Amino acid sequence: MADLDCNGWPQKGRDEALRALRRVQAVHLCGDQHLAVTVKHGIEAFGDGPYSLTSPALVNTIYGRWWHPRDEKAGPNAVVGSPLPWTGDFLDGLGNRMSVIAYANPGDVQDERQRADGYGVARFDLKQDKVTFECWPRFSDSRKGDSQQFPGWPQTFALADNDGRKPTGFLPSVDLPAGPAVVQVVAEQTGETLYVRRLEGGKAFAAPVFGPGKYTVKIGVDRPDQRTLTAQEPVAR
Template sequence: TGPAGKIPQMGPRPDHINDPSYDPSKIDLEGLELLGPRQEKFLEEWTEDWTDSDMKCVLSQTAFCGAVHMHGSRNSRLLADLDCNGWPQTPSRRALALIRKARAVHLCGDQHLAVVVKHGIDQHGDGPFGFTGPALVNTIYGRWWHPEDEKPGPNPIPESPLPWTGEFKDGLGNKISMVAYANPENIKDEKKRADGFGIARFKKKTREVVFECWPRFSDVRDGNKAQFPGWPVTIQQEANDGRKAIAYLPEYRFRDGRDHVVQVIEETTGEVIYTTRSHKGSIRPKVFSNTKHTVRFGRNLPDEITLTQVQPLPIKSSLNDNHFIEI
């Protein structure tokens, strides 16, 4: 859905908002679509299919948030920019929830500003990480992350060289935790436009993802110090589901020593909480309620073994090595 004709124009063009009376909730209207039913169904099925996969990522053109303040010039501040996947907000959060089900990262471009954010769906930090790569050549349209109060948000990144990390809401009301950003130093100087390229390294042995962000004219032989300040960023695969565990299910150890697909379903609601692949031949699934769960296992799909009525264990008890089941 595009904004023209769907919401009142509140700025110089349908997707740019600078009206001081703007309320983000008033443009999150029922019936607006982002991915649409067909793509959401595809994503739902994709989260369960781990054929030849240990880790997952989602690719799209643009970001599921508006992690930008200044548009076009250092003095051009917008309240909100609808030219991103952060609007419409409800289907955007629905997409992030699907990405979280696979503990996937999100990789994109399009925003003219390199950032790493951790999305919040219900709470700050409970969603997946997103890496927006820089423009390869950023000669036309610069963008900047620059909070109006010039202060970090709550829970900023410890020892970051960047002043404005931490928890924020974007102009659409979406919760984001800013991890790193690469503002242009001087858009008129081709070596200071903050253009370049991004790399995502998937380390299957450790289940880590490393985001790298390199200036266009950098010499990679200089090592990490040649990257933009704040990079590289290393995250754990499991951190793409940032919800805090209330309890854990028993540890499952696989007799063949291989890693299998594990799906966790909350029985009261029937909701698939997540589907992932075990690591190092075992898994201790975290859960977010004390109700009973169904756990499904399989080689590439969760379609071979099903355990029902699995009672969660308190966090302290679940760490006891006696609480494991061989599969």
């Protein structure tokens, strides 16, 4: 089924929004769609986009939804050791790539304790550059620990993994300024910003790229506005 309430169509707009998140390694946090899920979006390929947490509805009395693949089988690259049977890579009803990591299906919608309503939490560890997604049933007792969460949660991801593209090469290494360094990489042929990264200053950085060509690298402290290197090309490592 193609659910237009998911904002996954038109696909061009969906992909542009995900590319914007990917450029800055941001997670995608969604208001409730009456089905709690954690997925990793795919744009050009499965897994190359950001992670997403959709929180459950706080009260799920009317619009119950389920994740139920037609063939009732896990997809490729299913989550190893997951208590849930239907994780892995799938195309949604609109043809969008998504890697399902966890979902909270209602049990009996007539029973208020089985409607899969509740709330989601995203905890950011900025020292370790990680995020943890949590998903709690409405009637859970968080004082009893993570066992009270919906099966499949919590999950912890590196923020860097919100850009799942595989580098095909690296630009010449540059020395970053002391302080909170920011690097922007732009493809010169198209003018597209590949990404903007906030990095630890005072170190060398070889910028990954995802195809041949010439690139502009902008570097600075807090903003990429202090140094510009043009016509940078990938080098063998």
